[in-house]
Amino acid sequence: MYERKSALVTGASRGLGRAFAFELAKRGARPILLARSAGALVEVAKEIQERHGGPAPEVVAADLAAPNGAEQVVRRLWDLGRTVDLLINNAAIGTQGSFLARELEPQLRSVAVNARSLLALTHPVAADMVARGSGGIIVVTSGVAFSPMGYLASYGATKAFQLYFTEALAEELRGTGVRVMGAHVGNMDTTFGEGATAPVAPKADQPSEVATRALDDFARGRAASYPGSVMNRVLTWPSRVLPRVMVARVATAYARKRGLDKVVELSTS
Numbered sequence: 001m002y003e004r005k006s007a008l009v010t011g012a013s014r015g016l017g018r019a020f021a022f023e024l025a026k027r028g029a030r031p032i033l034l035a036r037s038a039g040a041l042v043e044v045a046k047e048i049q050e051r052h053g054g055p056a057p058e059v060v061a062a063d064l065a066a067p068n069g070a071e072q073v074v075r076r077l078w079d080l081g082r083t084v085d086l087l088i089n090n091a092a093i094g095t096q097g098s099f100l101a102r103e104l105e106p107q108l109r110s111v112a113v114n115a116r117s118l119l120a121l122t123h124p125v126a127a128d129m130v131a132r133g134s135g136g137i138i139v140v141t142s143g144v145a146f147s148p149m150g151y152l153a154s155y156g157a158t159k160a161f162q163l164y165f166t167e168a169l170a171e172e173l174r175g176t177g178v179r180v181m182g183a184h185v186g187n188m189d190t191t192f193g194e195g196a197t198a199p200v201a202p203k204a205d206q207p208s209e210v211a212t213r214a215l216d217d218f219a220r221g222r223a224a225s226y227p228g229s230v231m232n233r234v235l236t237w238p239s240r241v242l243p244r245v246m247v248a249r250v251a252t253a254y255a256r257k258r259g260l261d262k263v264v265e266l267s268t269s
Helices: 015-026 038-052 069-079 104-132 153-172 207-219 230-234 244-257
Strands: 006-010 030-035 058-061 086-089 093-095 135-142 178-185 266-268
Touching: 006 015, 015 030, 015 038, 015 086, 015 207, 030 038, 038 058, 058 069, 069 104, 086 104, 093 104, 093 153, 104 135, 104 153, 104 178, 135 153, 135 207, 153 178, 178 207, 178 230
Parallel strands: 006 030, 006 086, 030 058, 086 135, 135 178
Antiparallel strands: 093 266
């Protein structure tokens, strides 16, 4: 289902976004790479071309945290005459540590990328898909979306926003020919946590495996994907059956044990 499809991947310069781009190219899709760093995107595009042949993927450099970042991306695509058959909303900014100990500005950037740009990019692209009667949208969320967790307060809130938005949009677009899926990822061996005091778990999921499983799940028509270890899905269950206050208390204690209360650096993906 991906052969010759145009796929816009946000946050494509590294980590999971990069893995999505390579996996899509492997499946015959035409990736459009979006991230802040033009240089890093060009390198990814070259690697994809060398590995899979054909023309190099289109590169679009933009800062989605900027007030009109997403709108500029859309205008660039329209100017180039590019339609998007599959939109993978993967870009995210995460802030870790005590809400009051962290400066406010990085947390507002997290909201801008994880929430505002998600809407600003999805709205025109989805409208075009509906007009054509076909298309797909994958939103990469997180297990944090299911449980309030101290020391990831603002980041977790943006992921909960993504979760609810994705599930609601999937229902709104049912029957239009446009499908929407949430990919709820867990702890991955990526650069997202650079500078963090909490180490990557020894059994962290590999981005390439996560991308492969998410695209497989989307091809199967699933509305939700848990493309990693089984624990990713298991850890979403307590919030469905236990009082939210209890879930927040346990999750925050776990975060403190991992040292997230001491993290003050900004991490991006």
